[in-house]
Amino acid sequence: MLIAEQLLLLALDPLSGDWLDRAAADPAVLTAALLLELATLGDLRLQAGQLQLQPGPPNYHLLIQDVRARLQQATPATLAQLLANRHITPTGLAGQLLRGLAARDVLHRDGKRRYRWFGEQRYPIRSMQARQDALRSIERALASNDSVGGIALLILLHAAALDTRLLPPDMATPLKQRLHGLVAEIEHGKLPPDRAQALRTMVAIGDALASQRRQ
Known part of the structure; x- marks a missing residue:
């Protein structure tokens, strides 16, 4: 399931289907979610302050293929430019x-x-299992670096200021500390190069989204 889809599952009231927080549907937030998706796949890399699309095989998901095609016309570009570009998604x-x-x-x-x-x-929500899977992905990301998709979801929730709105306190409270620890691991060279590159790109996407939403 896409990171953007997991976000929406967390942002909907399971019984009524109303938004718990409509910010989850904001175009910039969903654009960041798709950029994070591509970063987890190794398709986007941050180089000299710009995001660059990497060559790779076609993705099974038609939306991701569509976004890749749109990005080919826009990259390299800064993150601020991509998040402000409504033609990316x-x-x-x-x-x-x-x-x-x-x-x-x-x-x-x-x-x-x-x-x-x-x-x-x-x-x-019809499938509570799908919603629980999103929460379990977050739990794994809070405990280790094994779930790259879960870490991307953590970054997205925090950057969009949705962590305290959509997560239970036992997840929302340690989230910020976990992200600080992740940045320290990247900076101190404690991760394999490919994993560090992906996580560095993901953190930069989160920082750009947070900066845009503060404006």
Whole structure:
């Protein structure tokens, strides 16, 4: 499951399908999620302050292939430029992801709209297993460096200021300390080069998102 999809599962009230925090659907946040996805795959690398797309085989996920094609026209570029560039990700990305999850029976598609005729669609969670898998990925990332996708989700939640909103206290409290420790490991050369490169890129994506959201 994509990091962006895991984020949306954490951001929805499981029973009502309402947003626990609508910031999870912000285009910049979802763009960062897709950039993080590519970084976990080794497809994006930070070099001299710019993100550069690396050559690689086609990805099984059509959305990732689409984003790769869009990035080929935009990279190399700074992270700030990519997060501000709305052409990197498809229009209406949150809705596209939610509909995709509903089509895979991860979400219910509630026919009742929140504000009569003009309200937005609700998506109660159908597969609590999928939501629990996202939380378990975070648990593993808090304990070790084995779950690169989980670390990417940690970075995304913290950068978007969603960690304390969407995670239980026993996860949200140690998250910031875990990220500080991760940065120290990268700086002190305690990780294999490829893993350090991927994590350095991911941390930079998180920093750029946090900076943009503070503006």
